[in-house]
Amino acid sequence: MNSARLEIRAATDGDRDAIWKIFHEVVNAGDTYPLDRQTSSDGALAYWFGPNTHTYVAEQDRRLLASYVLRPNQSGGGSHVANAAFIVASSARGQGIGRAMGEHCLNEARRFGFRAMQFNFVVSTNESAVHLWKELDFEIVGTLPGAFRHPQKGYVDVYVMYRSLI
Amino acid sequence: MNSARLEIRAATDGDRDAIWKIFHEVVNAGDTYPLDRQTSSDGALAYWFGPNTHTYVAEQDRRLLASYVLRPNQSGGGSHVANAAFIVASSARGQGIGRAMGEHCLNEARRFGFRAMQFNFVVSTNESAVHLWKELDFEIVGTLPGAFRHPQKGYVDVYVMYRSLI
Numbered sequence: 330m331n332s333a334r335l336e337i338r339a340a341t342d343g344d345r346d347a348i349w350k351i352f353h354e355v356v357n358a359g360d361t362y363p364l365d366r367q368t369s370s371d372g373a374l375a376y377w378f379g380p381n382t383h384t385y386v387a388e389q390d391r392r393l394l395a396s397y398v399l400r401p402n403q404s405g406g407g408s409h410v411a412n413a414a415f416i417v418a419s420s421a422r423g424q425g426i427g428r429a430m431g432e433h434c435l436n437e438a439r440r441f442g443f444r445a446m447q448f449n450f451v452v453s454t455n456e457s458a459v460h461l462w463k464e465l466d467f468e469i470v471g472t473l474p475g476a477f478r479h480p481q482k483g484y485v486d487v488y489v490m491y492r493s494l495i
Numbered sequence: 496m497n498s499a500r501l502e503i504r505a506a507t508d509g510d511r512d513a514i515w516k517i518f519h520e521v522v523n524a525g526d527t528y529p530l531d532r533q534t535s536s537d538g539a540l541a542y543w544f545g546p547n548t549h550t551y552v553a554e555q556d557r558r559l560l561a562s563y564v565l566r567p568n569q570s571g572g573g574s575h576v577a578n579a580a581f582i583v584a585s586s587a588r589g590q591g592i593g594r595a596m597g598e599h600c601l602n603e604a605r606r607f608g609f610r611a612m613q614f615n616f617v618v619s620t621n622e623s624a625v626h627l628w629k630e631l632d633f634e635i636v637g638t639l640p641g642a643f644r645h646p647q648k649g650y651v652d653v654y655v656m657y658r659s660l661i
Binding site for chain 1: 522525526528529530531532534568569570571572573574575576610611613615616618636637638639640641642643644645646650653655657659
């Protein structure tokens with residue numbers, strides 16, 4: 330990470346344009362999230378700032394470099410398990426921002442009283458993500474055969490990853 | 496199954512009230528789906544008749560006994576995998592209606608060109624569902640530890656179930 334301090338804070342409406350730029354870049358690459366490349370700005374931001382969703386951004390030198398969301402993975406009898414999703418600007422990768430957000434996210438999830446965290450759809454070819462989540466004590470609890478169509482690699486497996494927070 | 500023929504057909508707006516009755520009964524029991532018991536009729540029907548969702552009903556003697564939905568489990572690179580959800584009126588259980596809908600659903604999913612079907616959240620204590628899906632060639636590909644809070648049994652495991660359609 331650069332010497333300038335990375336600040337992670339709750340997102341505000343003023344962050345929407347910067348978040349959309351990163352979101353669009355990630356979705357347009359199409360190799361990590363099962364989201365439609367045609368997703369509009371309105372659709373994406375409605376999802377990123379959805380109901381029951383806590384939205385955060387990571388900034389350095391006042392530049393917004395990354396964002397994540399934290400929310401219940403299910404409702405009712407499944408609402409004690411959190412879900413989260415992370416996006417990092419391509420220019421800011423490999424600097425530990427994902428890890429810093431992941432650790433921040435786990436702390437926030439504990440603070441909100443979640444008992445576990447689940448990632449529903451970690452594409453197996455996204456090796457840096459799989460590696461990071463394993464380092465943060467997530468386990469692969471399920472493998473979905475060929476559940477993602479990678480734009481270059483074709484049908485690849487997807488992992489369900491899970492860790493307890495208690 | 497009773498001697499009267501079970502008809503499974505696409506749902507229409509005229510089915511909404513009858514579907515809501517079954518939906519409400521299932522959600523209110525709270526032991527199979529991770530949905531909020533406080534879900535309103537509008538919220539439930541918006542979900543059951545949502546975008547990209549094919550909705551079906553099962554009728555016998557003109558009585559609507561059950562319903563299911565079929566849709567892509569994810570968007571973009573995950574849209575070739577189907578998801579489905581099933582509700583059966585409590586008075587009509589144990590008669591093979593779930594199995595008939597499951598077989599109908601697999602045929603419809605193949606017809607729409609889906610390559611696989613995934614159930615994200617099969618509560619492990621819902622033994623009749625687990626048994627049925629195994630009989631229809633689904634495999635447990637993941638186990639989510641304690642991911643469902645059962646109203647009587649406390650925290651119980653949840654299965655992710657999956658089968659290929661090709």
